Amino acid sequence: IPVDPFDLIIFGGTGDLARRKILPGLFRRFCAGQIPSETEIIGAGRSEIGQQGYREFVASAIHEFSKREECSICGLNEFLELLDYISLDAQGERGWADLAARLHPGRLRAFYFSVGPSLFGDLAERLAGGGLTDAGSRIVVEKPFGHDLESAQALNAALAARFNERQIYRIDHYLGKETVQNLMAVRFGNMLFEPLWNSQYVDHIQITVAERVGVAGRAAFYEKAGAMRDMVQNHLMQLLCLIAMEPPAKFEPDTVRDEKLKVIRALDPVEPHHIVRGQYTAAEGVASYREDVDNPRSRTESFIALKCHLSNWRWAGTPFYLRTGKRLRARDSQITVVFKDAPHSIFGPEAGRHRNELRIKLQPDEGITLKVTIKDPGPGGMRLVDVPLDMSFAEALGSDADAPDAYERLIMDVIRGNQTLFMRDDEVEAAWAWTDPVIRGWESRGDAPKPYDAYSAGPDDAAMLIRRDGREWREIG
Numbered sequence: 358i359p360v361d362p363f364d365l366i367i368f369g370g371t372g373d374l375a376r377r378k379i380l381p382g383l384f385r386r387f388c389a390g391q392i393p394s395e396t397e398i399i400g401a402g403r404s405e406i407g408q409q410g411y412r413e414f415v416a417s418a419i420h421e422f423s424k425r426e427e428c429s430i431c432g433l434n435e436f437l438e439l440l441d442y443i444s445l446d447a448q449g450e451r452g453w454a455d456l457a458a459r460l461h462p463g464r465l466r467a468f469y470f471s472v473g474p475s476l477f478g479d480l481a482e483r484l485a486g487g488g489l490t491d492a493g494s495r496i497v498v499e500k501p502f503g504h505d506l507e508s509a510q511a512l513n514a515a516l517a518a519r520f521n522e523r524q525i526y527r528i529d530h531y532l533g534k535e536t537v538q539n540l541m542a543v544r545f546g547n548m549l550f551e552p553l554w555n556s557q558y559v560d561h562i563q564i565t566v567a568e569r570v571g572v573a574g575r576a577a578f579y580e581k582a583g584a585m586r587d588m589v590q591n592h593l594m595q596l597l598c599l600i601a602m603e604p605p606a607k608f609e610p611d612t613v614r615d616e617k618l619k620v621i622r623a624l625d626p627v628e629p630h631h632i633v634r635g636q637y638t639a640a641e642g643v644a645s646y647r648e649d650v651d652n653p654r655s656r657t658e659s660f661i662a663l664k665c666h667l668s669n670w671r672w673a674g675t676p677f678y679l680r681t682g683k684r685l686r687a688r689d690s691q692i693t694v695v696f697k698d699a700p701h702s703i704f705g706p707e708a709g710r711h712r713n714e715l716r717i718k719l720q721p722d723e724g725i726t727l728k729v730t731i732k733d734p735g736p737g738g739m740r741l742v743d744v745p746l747d748m749s750f751a752e753a754l755g756s757d758a759d760a761p762d763a764y765e766r767l768i769m770d771v772i773r774g775n776q777t778l779f780m781r782d783d784e785v786e787a788a789w790a791w792t793d794p795v796i797r798g799w800e801s802r803g804d805a806p807k808p809y810d811a812y813s814a815g816p817d818d819a820a821m822l823i824r825r826d827g828r829e830w831r832e833i834g
């Protein structure tokens with residue numbers, strides 16, 4: 358859907374996120390014909406690189422990070438024409454008059470705060486106080502949205518002092534992933550699953566987000582965050598919401614976010630013995646976590662597994678096992694819904710235990726697998742075997758090189774004014790309200806993370822967490 362020309366201002370315009378994701382993403386949407394050529398994209402930052410320097414910076418970012426090389430040949434110069442740069446001091450006077458002069462009256466203005474959260478308040482104040490925004494202007498903010506409930510409330514208050522919630526777009530890039538949105542399509546587009554989607558039929562649900570990468574290069578941030586703040590409070594929480602929520606009446610921002618919020622509010626506090634934290638050690642030629650962050654005594658977790666429960670009508674009694682970590686065996690994000698045993702086996706105990714299982718693979722190979730039980734072919738009586746009904750999205754639908762990635766989709770949603778895939782203030786705060794006591798608990802107990810070998814499946818205790826309940830994690834990779 359084409360949009361009218363707009364002004365997009367990226368604070369932190371020369372930062373890492375702008376270079377890797379925002380600018381290459383905008384370029385791809387431009388090549389796809391979704392960004393009109395009268396649009397103005399203004400990078401703002403402390404450095405004094407000027408318009409020409411910025412265009413060179415963006416060109417090199419696109420060469421490095423844009424997925425479609427041929428685009429960088431066909432449309433690059435036209436795209437660079439859209440770009441301008443303003444050197445500006447977020448907390449001082451410098452640059453603000455320049456910025457005001459550059460904006461087009463009557464156009465949609467979107468301000469992307471691709472900077473640390475400590476600057477959110479100052480930027481909001483400068484923009485609104487300086488008359489650079491109107492009621493239609495939009496603010497985009499990134500995670501980490503706070504460090505705990507108190508800081509998240511302070512950030513929300515700083516933004517709310519100047520903007521209303523309809524103008525604020527809090528990004529969790531997992532919500533922009535095609536496959537994550539597909540979770541809703543699978544659940545609410547099919548008759549097949551929803552009647553079984555509850556504790557009467559579901560034994561348990563596993564959510565795994567495993568990464569191969571370590572934390573080198575982000576040490577300072579990660580040491581203060583750890584896996585709980587970096588991944589569970591936001592990305593895994595969003596996956597949990599989408600898998601557990603009630604069907605919203607419509608696919609609209611507040612109907613969807615109301616249902617997600619109810620899930621977060623239904624989460625029970627996590628029992629201390631239902632949490633396993635881990636930290637990777639050197640193996641297979643890569644450094645340990647402690648070496649990566651240059652802190653031989655670090656107690657930050659690079660891995661976490663936990664079991665949680667939802668106290669609501671649909672899910673009471675069904676455990677949810679969540680697991681995420683760095684330097685694991687493979688990059689592999691998946692959700693597995695394991696159904697209960699059939700109430701009675703007509704084949705007798707020798708047929709063994711067979712359970713249906715729906716696995717939704719989010720990345721890297723997107724698809725759905727439904728494990729069904731059939732007869733083992735051949736003579737020998739009624740022996741049963743489980744086979745996968747396998748569907749790879751790429752094979753079924755063809756791979757679409759033009760499909761927008763998470764950031765592209767979310768940025769265009771900002772311009773179109775669609776908040777469905779963005780987190781609301783109360784959602785973020787509820788997620789912190791659940792996360793905070795978990796973290797405080799292990800801090801007050803002085804728990805140290807368990808070591809695990811780099812490129813393994815995480816610490817043994819994580820396997821025990823689920824094995825104690827007579828269950829097993831699904832393989833990573």
Ligand code: BG6
Nearest residue numbers: 500530568570587588592690720
């Ligand atoms: C980010 C986290 O939000 O998500 C990173 O800060 C993590 O630590 C990243 O690596 C994972 O995103 P993706 O899209 O690669 O799964």
